Amino acid sequence: MPEHDESADDDRRETFTERMDRNWDELLQELRVTQTGAQILTGFLLTIPFQQRFGDLDAYQRDLYLVLVLLAVLATALIVAPVSLHRVLFRKRMKPELVDAGNVLARLGLAVLGLALAGSASFVFDVVLDRTAGLVVGAISLLVLTGCWWVVPHVLRARSDRDR
Numbered sequence: 001m002p003e004h005d006e007s008a009d010d011d012r013r014e015t016f017t018e019r020m021d022r023n024w025d026e027l028l029q030e031l032r033v034t035q036t037g038a039q040i041l042t043g044f045l046l047t048i049p050f051q052q053r054f055g056d057l058d059a060y061q062r063d064l065y066l067v068l069v070l071l072a073v074l075a076t077a078l079i080v081a082p083v084s085l086h087r088v089l090f091r092k093r094m095k096p097e098l099v100d101a102g103n104v105l106a107r108l109g110l111a112v113l114g115l116a117l118a119g120s121a122s123f124v125f126d127v128v129l130d131r132t133a134g135l136v137v138g139a140i141s142l143l144v145l146t147g148c149w150w151v152v153p154h155v156l157r158a159r160s161d162r163d164r
Contacts (some may be wrong), residue, residue: 017097020096020099022154024095024098024099027082027099027102027106028082031080031082031083031106032038033120034109035080037078038072038075038109038113038116041075041120042072042076045065045072046069053127054117060129061123063095064122064123064126065123067119068116068123071113071115071119072116072120075109075112075113075116078105078106078108078109078112078124079105079113081105081109082098085101086102114145114146114149116144117141118139118145122134122141123138124137124140125138
C-alpha cells in the first residue's frame with residue numbers, strides 16, 4: 001500500500017503523486033473553460049479591423065483596440081501554456097513542477113483576461129455611446145471581475161482559515 005500524504009490539510013487519503021495528478025486534472029478542467037473564452041475574445045477582436053466602421057475610430061479607440069488585441073493574445077498564450085509545458089515535460093516525472101507552473105500561468109492568464117474583458121467592454125461602449133460611458137463600464141467591469149475572481153475567493157479562504 002502506498003504511503004499516504006499526511007501533511008495535507010484535508011481528510012483525503014492519497015499519496016503525493018495522487019494529489020499532484022488530481023491537482024493537475026482540476027487545473028485542466030479550469031483551463032478548458034478559460035481557454036474557450038480567451039480564444040473567442042481574441043477571435044472577435046481580430047475581426048474588428050475588417051469591419052466597415054473601423055476607419056471611423058479615433059486615435060484613442062485605435063490605441064485601446066491594439067492594447068486589447070495584445071492583452072487577449074497574451075491571455076490566450078498564458079492560459080494555453082500549461083498544455084505546452086505538459087507536452088514538453090510528459091513522462092519526465094515532473095508533475096509537481098508542472099502543477100506549480102501551470103497554476104502560476106493560469107493565475108496570470110486570468111488577470112490578463114480580466115483586463116482584456118474590462119477593456120473590451122469599455123471599447124464597445126466607447127464606440128457605441130461615448131468616452132464617458134466606455135470609461136464607466138470599463139471601471140465597473142474591472143471592479144466586478146476583481147470582486148468575483150479575487151476578493152470573493154480570498155474572503156472565503158480567510159473565513160475557512162478562521163473557522164479552523
